[in-house]
Amino acid sequence: MEVAVKILPPADGKRQDFKLNLPHGSTVQDAVDELARIFGERKMLLINDKKKLLPAWKVYLNEQLISSSNGEYSNKVLNEGDTLMLLLALAGG
Amino acid sequence: MVKIAGYGGKFLRIDLTSQKAYIDSLPSEYYEDYIGGRGFNSRLLFDLAGPVTDPLSPEAPLLIAPGALHGTPVPTASRSTATVKNVLSGGHGDAHGGGYVGSELKYAGYDVLVITGRAEKPTWVLINDDKVEFHDASELWGKKIRETQEALKGKFSSKKIEVACIGPAGENLVKYAIIADGVATFGRTGVGAVMGSKNLKAVAVYGSGGLAIHDPERLLKAIKKYSEIIKLDAYLPPAVTYGSPRFMWHRVKHGIHGACNWRLGDFKWQQLSPEIFREKHTLKAASCAMCPVRCRRDMMIKDGEHQGEYTKIEWESIARSMTMGLTESVVVIRVITAFNELGMDIECGGDAIAFAQECFEKGILTEEDLDGDSLNFGDAESILKTIYKIAYREGIGDLLADGCYYASQAIGRGSEKCAMHIKGVGVTAGDPRGMPVRAVSYATSTRGSDHLRSNPYVEEIATPEEAERMFGSKEAADLKGVKGKGRMLKWSEDLVTIGDLLGTCKWAFYRAANMQYLQEKGLNLAGEFYSAVTGRETSGDDLMLAAERVYNIEKAFNVRVGMRRKDDTIPERFFNEPNRGGPNDGAIVERDKFNIILDEYYEARGWDPRTSLQKEATLERLGLSHIKDVLRKEEQEKGEKLLL
Ligand code: SF4
Numbered sequence: 229m230e231v232a233v234k235i236l237p238p239a240d241g242k243r244q245d246f247k248l249n250l251p252h253g254s255t256v257q258d259a260v261d262e263l264a265r266i267f268g269e270r271k272m273l274l275i276n277d278k279k280k281l282l283p284a285w286k287v288y289l290n291e292q293l294i295s296s297s298n299g300e301y302s303n304k305v306l307n308e309g310d311t312l313m314l315l316l317a318l319a320g321g
Numbered sequence: 322m323v324k325i326a327g328y329g330g331k332f333l334r335i336d337l338t339s340q341k342a343y344i345d346s347l348p349s350e351y352y353e354d355y356i357g358g359r360g361f362n363s364r365l366l367f368d369l370a371g372p373v374t375d376p377l378s379p380e381a382p383l384l385i386a387p388g389a390l391h392g393t394p395v396p397t398a399s400r401s402t403a404t405v406k407n408v409l410s411g412g413h414g415d416a417h418g419g420g421y422v423g424s425e426l427k428y429a430g431y432d433v434l435v436i437t438g439r440a441e442k443p444t445w446v447l448i449n450d451d452k453v454e455f456h457d458a459s460e461l462w463g464k465k466i467r468e469t470q471e472a473l474k475g476k477f478s479s480k481k482i483e484v485a486c487i488g489p490a491g492e493n494l495v496k497y498a499i500i501a502d503g504v505a506t507f508g509r510t511g512v513g514a515v516m517g518s519k520n521l522k523a524v525a526v527y528g529s530g531g532l533a534i535h536d537p538e539r540l541l542k543a544i545k546k547y548s549e550i551i552k553l554d555a556y557l558p559p560a561v562t563y564g565s566p567r568f569m570w571h572r573v574k575h576g577i578h579g580a581c582n583w584r585l586g587d588f589k590w591q592q593l594s595p596e597i598f599r600e601k602h603t604l605k606a607a608s609c610a611m612c613p614v615r616c617r618r619d620m621m622i623k624d625g626e627h628q629g630e631y632t633k634i635e636w637e638s639i640a641r642s643m644t645m646g647l648t649e650s651v652v653v654i655r656v657i658t659a660f661n662e663l664g665m666d667i668e669c670g671g672d673a674i675a676f677a678q679e680c681f682e683k684g685i686l687t688e689e690d691l692d693g694d695s696l697n698f699g700d701a702e703s704i705l706k707t708i709y710k711i712a713y714r715e716g717i718g719d720l721l722a723d724g725c726y727y728a729s730q731a732i733g734r735g736s737e738k739c740a741m742h743i744k745g746v747g748v749t750a751g752d753p754r755g756m757p758v759r760a761v762s763y764a765t766s767t768r769g770s771d772h773l774r775s776n777p778y779v780e781e782i783a784t785p786e787e788a789e790r791m792f793g794s795k796e797a798a799d800l801k802g803v804k805g806k807g808r809m810l811k812w813s814e815d816l817v818t819i820g821d822l823l824g825t826c827k828w829a830f831y832r833a834a835n836m837q838y839l840q841e842k843g844l845n846l847a848g849e850f851y852s853a854v855t856g857r858e859t860s861g862d863d864l865m866l867a868a869e870r871v872y873n874i875e876k877a878f879n880v881r882v883g884m885r886r887k888d889d890t891i892p893e894r895f896f897n898e899p900n901r902g903g904p905n906d907g908a909i910v911e912r913d914k915f916n917i918i919l920d921e922y923y924e925a926r927g928w929d930p931r932t933s934l935q936k937e938a939t940l941e942r943l944g945l946s947h948i949k950d951v952l953r954k955e956e957q958e959k960g961e962k963l964l965l
Pocket residue numbers: 397399419607608609610612613614615616617826827828829
């Protein structure tokens with residue numbers, strides 16, 4: 229099944245739209261694992277050494293926030309056509 | 322002269338009244354205790370200004386100090402600190418800039434420049450190594466920032482000269498006037514007004530010396546490590562692509578725009594998006610000295626009636642434009658250009674105008690008060706007109722030039738509720754409603770309202786386990802949490818202060834997308850860079866201790882002028898009036914949470930939670946017995962406790 233992913237702002241400063249081909253029954257964490265594979269050596273832009281998304285990324289599934297205020301996200305099962313959005317909107321300046 | 326690799330070794334004092342310059346050395350222990358930059362300045366301000374010093378009097382000092390690593394090849398080591406007695410709060414004041422005047426000062430041999438006195442007529446000063454010349458600035462007086470810099474640089478076209486100058490706002494003692502330093506500015510706390518009060522239009526510097534590096538190989542290794550980290554730290558690549566306007570996404574995510582004088586969390590931001598600024602307006606990406614990130618942007622209006630107008634833009638100026646109700650990028654560029662060229666801080670200036678706009682909306686100010694004009698949120702032409710009136714202190718501008726706090730005190734009639742300031746300094750950054758530690762961090766900043774004095778955003782990047790290990794509670798990793806937040810705030814204030822001692826960038830060193838990189842850059846690599854450059858073996862923990870020392874000196878300065886716990890607060894609006902619209906709709910700063918965090922913060926600092934006064938044992942632990950002695954002496958004179 230195909231799942232769209234939007235990473236905003238683009239973690240590598242370049243690419244923000246991805247299409248993932250995942251087996252049926254895949255979860256949010258499976259999508260994160262696949263993104264980490266795509267990022268290769270730069271996977272630390274997304275995940276920590278426990279392979280979980282960094283708490284700084286907020287996770288939205290079909291525009292619904294699925295991460296909590298402490299950065300943990302629910303590992304929902306994905307469906308064909310879902311859109312996952314990762315929003316790294318850190319403050320600072 | 323103190324001989325430590327990486328430092329200039331000397332201290333230059335200029336007296337504008339007598340037009341004399343004195344070259345000296347700082348006590349050698351200053352280098353160990355305060356490291357450089359803000360550290361040197363905060364200590365010197367404590368010694369040179371007292372509770373009754375008028376910030377705009379001849380005897381009040383203006384201090385400029387490059388960070389300890391400024392002028393060396395350390396990435397982002399581009400920052401200097403300008404320190405004054407805060408024109409808005411009366412307490413400690415400083416501003417930080419990423420220009421080149423600091424490195425030229427170092428190449429000329431100086432770690433600190435102290436300017437006192439008042440010239441009889443407009444003056445500019447040339448510093449070239451040991452030579453200091455005083456020049457008539459009558460021709461420059463009245464000129465805006467770019468014109469002034471071009472005129473002075475034009476005189477020395479064959480040399481690399483750097484210029485720090487004021488614009489008309491500094492000349493007219495606008496309380497939030499800036500000092501411009503080439504590509505950067507010293508923006509906050511009225512440093513430009515202090516310079517103007519001395520009849521000093523500009524300081525031009527070129528140094529012919531170099532800086533020794535103790536261990537170049539070790540330095541190169543550390544630079545390599547830093548370069549590897551910033552490629553993997555998700556905080557930075559978007560900065561490279563979009564510059565600081567990318568912070569818009571943070572405000573949208575949390576609904577914390579603070580639009581229309583800190584009332585609206587939802588706002589028409591779409592025409593101010595990072596993409597709009599990138600695609601429609603970016604002229605070029607620029608950087609501070611030695612920075613691989615290059616987040617600075619020169620933005621231009623590329624078509625229409627105002628085609629060709631350009632200025633440098635950073636995020637906070639876009640944010641404050643929204644505080645004035647602006648929604649459109651061309652207008653925002655015009656407004657920011659006006660602030661930059663006239664030499665005013667848009668943070669405080671934006672808050673002052675938004676204050677007047679709300680007063681007008683509520684009928685507290687009428688067209689008669691506003692020189693026959695209206696002043697509505699989002700009305701570009703009236704905003705632009707008001708900016709000029711402020712810079713030249715004309716009509717209502719004369720009142721607003723003192724900032725929203727003083728203006729509200731003069732107007733009365735309930736206008737006080739519309740004045741969004743902390744310790745007299747206009748509120749900055751994002752709306753803190755719903756995020757209690759951010760509110761506390763604005764309140765505890767030693768220079769008045771400020772989001773760069775700490776890094777409360779640690780709550781967004783720490784895992785619950787990291788929060789528990791470092792701050793004693795998993796709650797510290799939760800935006801809504803309270804426990805551990807005071808300790809987290811204290812830690813992050815000290816951490817960020819290191820950047821101001823070393824002169825490294827707060828974004829590129831003291832913000833990160835995860836705790837591992839934040840500590841790796843901000844502590845370990847910071848210590849490694851300092852050790853490699855100077856040959857003084859210094860760890861991240863040593864730097865934290867120096868930073869804590871400096872924070873305590875600034876606190877002691879504020880205590881001397883009468884600031885206590887009651888002053889470590891935020892505008893009542895944030896406690897009482899819910900945020901309107903967006904994902905943060907209805908949020909307030911809950912007073913009980915605010916107070917719990919503040920109590921924990923004072924405990925962590927070793928200050929008395931009831932009064933916020935420092936404990937004698939804290940100052941002793943930090944080796945600040947001189948500060949303790951001054952406080953004890955002054956408490957006898959005043960008959961009031963200044964220290965526990
Ligand atoms: S990250 Fe931006 S503000 Fe920081 S040093 Fe680099 S260019 Fe300057």
